[in-house]
Amino acid sequence: AQTVTQSQPEMSVQEAETVTLSCTYDTSESDYYLFWYKQPPSRQMILVIRQEAYKQQNATENRFSVNFQKAAKSFSLKISDSQLGDAAMYFCAYRLGGTSYGKLTFGQGTILTVHP
């Protein structure tokens, strides 16, 4: 079974600074997708960024970017120019390719605090 591990239960960053959240995963498959979701205090999960395993180029979405290291099975999230609204719990997630649409395996989450 696939597993997703987030080794940082909590992280903190100063406003306007950069922070990187770590994620590793374990799979024997070659076709899969990786995601970062954000869960603010409102509880509603929000997609931050998505990466297809077959793409070598790292995904970026405005201030959010990933460092996808397929051989190392690592998928870290970098948040640049951190804002107070970035404070939330962040989850890394994995999905097997093919017909497993939407079947996500989540990591345990990292709580991000942003200091003004």
Next chain:
Amino acid sequence: DAGVIQSPRHEVTEMGQEVTLRCKPISGHDYLFWYRQTMMRGLELLIYFNNNVPIDDSGMPEDRFSAKMPNASFSTLKIQPSEPRDSAVYFCASSFAGVATEKLFFGSGTQLSVL
């Protein structure tokens, strides 16, 4: 669109009672998912539907749990009888397979407390 709507937002019940959680997906979405979040197990998929048909219920923990989707705009997750270990936040999410970004839209969840 109002997004995925779940009700109730909070539910407190006593052990042995029946609990029904409700979800209204975003109009036009063809996938619906039920996830559960606990401190011990994190977020885990319980069941999902495609075009109102249950596709994979392997995450449903026990026969006490059941889910239905009678039409494209409504789904329920029922626990009967409820137990204290069922206490968790239950999320409903919907998605449209035609979207390249494969974005799941989550509701705000139902916080269930079984006493």
